[in-house]
Amino acid sequence: MAYTKKIVVIGTGGTIAGQSGSAEDLTAYQAGELTIDEVLAIVPGVENYGPFESKQLCNIDSSDMTMAIWMELARTVQAAVDREDVAAVVITHGTDTMEEGSYFLQLTVQTNKPIVMVGAMRPATAISADGPLNLLQAMQIARSPEAVGKGVLVTLNGTINCAREVVKQHTTGSDAFGNAFFGHIGFVQDGIARFYYESLRKHTAASEFAPLAADEMPTVALVYLYGGIDSNVLHAVLQTKPHGLVLAGLGHGILPGRIRQLVENLDIPVVRSSRTGSGMVSAMPNDSRHGFIVSDTLAPSKARILLTLGLTKTKDRAALQEYFYEY
Template sequence: MLVTPPRVALVSTGGTIASVGRDRLDLTGYAEIGDMRAAGALLAELPELATIARIEVVELPNVPSHALGLDGALAVARTARRLAADPEIAGVVVTHGTNTLEETAFLLDLACPPGTPVVVTGAMRPATGLSADGPMNLVNAVRLAVAPAARGRGVLVLLDDTVHAARDATKTSANRLSAFRGGELGPLGFVEGDGEVRFHHAVEPWAARGAFDPAGLGPLPRVDVVVSYLGADGALVDAAVAAGAAGIVSAGTGAGYPTPEETEALERAAARGVVVCQATRVPTGRVTPRPEAVAGGVVAAGDLNPWKARLLLALALTRTRDAVEIQRLLSR
């Protein structure tokens, strides 16, 4: 009996996975060329995908991910949410540059209700590079998108055979194929060499997952990130307020400690109605909320890195300025 493969929507946004280098050994300078292949060209080189799924391509503008603004990321989120809501589509795969992949994947996790799998993938080597990783990443992303075990887990990130939760995935190497890590929780699972998808633990529930519909959102409120360092004063905090920031994420040292001068500036900002989110510049660990701080308009990022906390705070500010409600969305 002939079984019809499931439908998978492929949302193409460009990035290294589609990039063309000068030659097969150009693994670093290809971005300067700015040439990218269309998704159809990538699929033409992967006839094996036809045995896994029927791929329907949705082409969005091909841009390097470091050039993708919030408007562009919201367009990806709107597209993914719309496709995931189609009962005829078994899964959605988004190809994306790795520089800001973790941020767009996190935004998708905020925008797409758990259910139909949404998988974000990319590559560390260009499409023309010797031993390019993009083709296998794309195959495995499709395998993951149609896997029954992937349903209900929120947005997933797949590179180097490894599955991460979008909330936790972060790029930890500028060059290596195994660039992405899942924080202290580690990977959720793997796509094995024979195509089997194996999960080792579940995704923790989270109030903000799928909670924001980007369809009706205009430009997001301005939220700036201020990174602390030895001897930092409050000039950058004051500059963010002067630029019109509705929120500020403070990437403090250790468990979330800005300098005394930065603290004074953040207190001035909070007094003016700016919502302050305290995060840490440290790769892992948690900034714990303090009730007295929340009462004063200062929330804690928990285990979110500053870049992801910024996105969640910006979306939250489209609904409320209540620090208690924003803290609920940030907390896991």
């Protein structure tokens, strides 16, 4: 099929652009070495899904991603989807912070056009590098009429995932991305993107955080709780004066007594989430009394993104809680 409108391909680096001196190196490599044009050049058949327009936003290991870069990315994507000659946007991104970056775009870009984020678990120089096929399948998703209106999508290993739910579940496996609670929303097979579900939560065109307007973002801290945690750990975090706090609690977002006593009277919003990686954190009687917000089914990393954006609109805890039920 001949396409007339472009896919804008934005490169940010990551393993998909990584290189090593040995084809056997699967973890000892340098991320963000190849440009986006060099990455595209090693994808057989990608020309069948053009025309393309490429942009190199940055070329970094995604462990070095910052809110400032994601804000620049959101504005770059918004500018692309606002153009009449653009059908979709594909973004290459490192996998370590892909779950956060994709959700940030899900909330801050106003469009119904497909936005697909893709990465790789093996560098471009590795035996059986997964980047070329992942990127080709990202193009196939971007060209699918079924991808319209589904928000930001994440693809690796032939799976299609919603940005709200997707998490990295394995350190090195090519099938690292998914969600144990919700599963994949679709798959790519034989060049065809097939969808079975979609997110019913607000996103992209329906998001009140889009298009991104803020020039600066509030600081929100994320603390992982554990058995025997000393309150001094949290004291150290609070001394940095964050505007909000997300706690990756035990089980159902449970806070140890010494931690609960410390945070129940804070003058900043506190979100209870869970470190378990699956399931819902629902409200309990003490939450409303102490002003705690619950994360619903959002992973702690994503709860931090939503609280950050929520604080650009309001400090009211009831209103912030509604965001967690709506987005």
